[in-house]
Amino acid sequence: MNKTKNRNAHVGSMSVADHNKFTCDCQFNSDQANDSTKLESLSDHKLTKNEQWPDPENLANDSSTPTPYPINAFKGLLRRVIEAVAYYAQVPLAMAGQCILGALAHMGQRFIDAPMGHSHMPASLILITEGESGSGKTQAMGLTHFKIDEHERGQYEQYLTKLDTWEADKAGLKGAELKEYLNDTPKPTNSKTVFDDATIEPILDKFVDGEISNASWATDEGTQFFNGHTMKGDTAGSALGAITKLHSSGRASRQRSQKSAHATPRTDAYHVRMTLLLQGQRVVLEPALTDPLMNGQGFLARALIACPDDLRGQRVWNDPQRRSDNPYDNPVLIEYWQRCHSLLDTLPANEPTDTQGQPQRVKMSWQDVQTEQVFYEHAQMIENRQACGGDLQYLKAYASRMAENASRIASLIAFFEGCDTITTDNIKRAFMLVEYSTSERLRYLDATPTGEQNDSEKLSNWLVDKARDRNSHKLNRTYIANNAPNPMRKNTKLLQIELDKLESAKHIRQDMEGRSKVIFINPKLYD
Numbered sequence: 021m022n023k024t025k026n027r028n029a030h031v032g033s034m035s036v037a038d039h040n041k042f043t044c045d046c047q048f049n050s051d052q053a054n055d056s057t058k059l060e061s062l063s064d065h066k067l068t069k070n071e072q073w074p075d076p077e078n079l080a081n082d083s084s085t086p087t088p089y090p091i092n093a094f095k096g097l098l099r100r101v102i103e104a105v106a107y108y109a110q111v112p113l114a115m116a117g118q119c120i121l122g123a124l125a126h127m128g129q130r131f132i133d134a135p136m137g138h139s140h141m142p143a144s145l146i147l148i149t150e151g152e153s154g155s156g157k158t159q160a161m162g163l164t165h166f167k168i169d170e171h172e173r174g175q176y177e178q179y180l181t182k183l184d185t186w187e188a189d190k191a192g193l194k195g196a197e198l199k200e201y202l203n204d205t206p207k208p209t210n211s212k213t214v215f216d217d218a219t220i221e222p223i224l225d226k227f228v229d230g231e232i233s234n235a236s237w238a239t240d241e242g243t244q245f246f247n248g249h250t251m252k253g254d255t256a257g258s259a260l261g262a263i264t265k266l267h268s269s270g271r272a273s274r275q276r277s278q279k280s281a282h283a284t285p286r287t288d289a290y291h292v293r294m295t296l297l298l299q300g301q302r303v304v305l306e307p308a309l310t311d312p313l314m315n316g317q318g319f320l321a322r323a324l325i326a327c328p329d330d331l332r333g334q335r336v337w338n339d340p341q342r343r344s345d346n347p348y349d350n351p352v353l354i355e356y357w358q359r360c361h362s363l364l365d366t367l368p369a370n371e372p373t374d375t376q377g378q379p380q381r382v383k384m385s386w387q388d389v390q391t392e393q394v395f396y397e398h399a400q401m402i403e404n405r406q407a408c409g410g411d412l413q414y415l416k417a418y419a420s421r422m423a424e425n426a427s428r429i430a431s432l433i434a435f436f437e438g439c440d441t442i443t444t445d446n447i448k449r450a451f452m453l454v455e456y457s458t459s460e461r462l463r464y465l466d467a468t469p470t471g472e473q474n475d476s477e478k479l480s481n482w483l484v485d486k487a488r489d490r491n492s493h494k495l496n497r498t499y500i501a502n503n504a505p506n507p508m509r510k511n512t513k514l515l516q517i518e519l520d521k522l523e524s525a526k527h528i529r530q531d532m533e534g535r536s537k538v539i540f541i542n543p544k545l546y547d
Contacts, residue, residue, distance in 0.1 A: 118326050121147055125236070129295060168360065266292065488546065494539060
């Protein structure tokens with residue numbers, strides 16, 4: 021993956037309270053600050069001697085190496101399917117794995133809810149995968165979603181048949197008979213549930229009007245989502261809000277003027293589900309994954325992200341044996357497709373609805389108390405890593421959703437395997453996938469375009485330049501805040517984050533002189 025950058029993406033997720041606590045935790049305590057006279061008498065001597073300073077660490081980010089995909093997070097049939105898809109489509113395991121999770125979520129969200137605390141939540145997922153044009157995205161989705169696409173085609177053909185019949189029956193009626201027919205025989209609706217080129221509004225309409233209760237926005241061309249009408253202009257904020265509400269609570273809302281041609285008294289739908297499987301090129305995903313609105317609205321905090329290696333240049337096309345090996349004859353894929361078919365074409369008696377036709381999903385549960393404890397032990401470790409100095413310190417919003425995603429994934433895997441309880445093994449393997457996504461998210465945020473400086477490098481070089489001719493190589497914190505290079509200038513939260521990073525990398529020391537905060541620059545940076 022080429023390097024990318026925008027620190028604002030994760031800075032926006034830090035609350036004022038988080039920042040205040042962070043600043044308090046990381047600065048000198050009050051006793052040290054009050055002893056300013058002693059500090060002043062020692063600082064100029066100690067901090068200007070090169071031998072008193074450790075060697076500064078390199079600030080440049082090398083995020084070109086993708087995180088190894090945890091294929092061990094899957095076992096049995098699902099693991100064999102991912103490996104088969106990766107082989108036939110000649111794509112990375114991560115791309116095949118993301119497509120499988122998208123297929124499981126599309127099918128499973130219809131039947132189950134995932135446990136969280138004392139309640140349950142939708143088993144829907146948001147999956148974002150980076151893949152360049154021609155990297156195999158279409159082929160991978162074609163195999164993982166083969167039965168889903170087949171089911172969609174069948175449903176569409178039935179819809180067209182019903183519509184033709186309805187139109188034919190209506191054509192010979194007039195007057196009272198026509199009125200009675202229209203009143204007693206509603207016009208058939210299109211039960212399409214997989215969308216690849218749409219906007220959020222018509223999908224919400226289908227939910228609110230009761231036409232569907234489960235859907236997927238699945239595309240191998242992410243530009244249709246990220247650069248489409250939904251995410252452009254004034255509609256982006258409300259669209260992202262609608263998607264995050266759907267993801268978290270399963271509720272869809274659509275308010276229209278009652279004077280419009282499309283007026284309807286219906287405004288809300290409950291217990292509806294939507295999964296997003298979005299694959300796209302770096303040029304499309306880069307601005308999206310670093311967009312403050314998408315981060316601030318919580319959309320990306322809920323996403324499972326993968327940016328695997330591009331295998332183009334390493335694929336094999338001239339092997340006769342490989343060419344003759346037909347994936348549609350592969351016993352592993354056939355077994356997988358049979359399971360998909362059974363979930364998509366259920367008998368009416370097995371439909372997950374109540375007597376009123378409303379969705380009625382199985383509430384997945386922990387197998388035992390020990391399994392639940394394992395889940396919360398993992399959640400606690402994630403919580404601890406968000407503290408000052410932790411690897412998730414700057415990714416709190418994303419980290420806060422890791423346990424939720426693990427529960428959803430574990431529930432979907434267990435359900436696909438024919439279980440209604442989650443085992444300890446299920447949850448441990450689900451957290452492997454969540455940790456993988458987190459590593460990829462951190463890698464994406466820390467990257468910078470080749471040849472460009474990241475914010476930490478920019479600030480360090482600026483400090484060195486400004487303090488070069490100053491006594492003790494120090495600068496006042498207020499001066500830095502007002503004059504630092506963008507985006508740190510007059511952005512207190514971002515500046516403090518970068519200063520703390522520089523201190524951790526031995527580039528600076530933050531100190532107090534009386535009531536003023538000063539920054540000492542490591543003299544070894546001038547060598």
